[in-house]
Amino acid sequence: MSELASALPGAEYEGIVRVTEAGLRGMVTLKADLPDAANGVKAVTGQAVPEPRRINAGDVSVAWMAPDELLILCDHARADQVVRDLAEQLGTAHHLAVNVSDARAMFTLTGDTVKDVLGKLTPADLAALPLGEMRRTRLAQVAAAIWFSDAQTAHVICFRSVARYVFDLLALAARPGGDVGYH
Amino acid sequence: MLTLTCPVCGVDACETELAAGGEAHLKRFGPGSTDDQFEEYLFLRPNAKGVHFERWRHAMGCGKWFLAARDTATLEVFGTYSAQTTAPPADIVNAIRAKRPDWSPET
């Protein structure tokens, strides 16, 4: 079997914040009528369907991406099983569950100025973004989803095909001397 | 910069997170229509200077279409609303009238 690898294994940059590639992460996209799918999602993930834009975090996390879309975050090795379990739980209910783990890249930013660093790259109002809220937006030229798990920790998901571009953007925005002192 | 609140997901989105979809509330003319009707549907737009209804897609966000009422000259936004409507809803019409007493929905 092929050796599994994330987009930029071990990539990290230490600037005014620390940027690291999060390695292999399991991600399952579920498209469904969310109220109808709530029981199945709970059975598979242990999490309730989140309120709009929120993330219910745990061993398996569930993020609200759109009124008909969730992103389930889990161990990379578990993602296929999550898809199978969803198919079993949701049965004939119209839905789509796909293991998108290897179509994505994920980065973690840590440091006191994570909001300032991300704020250079996105038009989103990060001052108004609560902890634990998924903000789908863009980083410079490409789509990304970002959220803060605490005041010093931000997470970024993007397409794997633009992983290098996004990592370089984040590293550039985090270069020493680039602190803007806004947030 | 134009900021529109996506009525689907509630995000205050910058115009650079959105894809513009042209004029809203067009009446579609398809098979069986006259050439003039089809031309008007495809190509002819009032291109209003002032109150205007537009389609937008929250492309770098929830991905859904919605509609917006704004002033094309001042960029003032009167409101955003569901794409599943065939005419501006009453609250949007009232919001426009409060700011533009001379405006009427027919123009």
Ligand SMILES: [Zn+2]
């Ligand atoms: Zn939206």
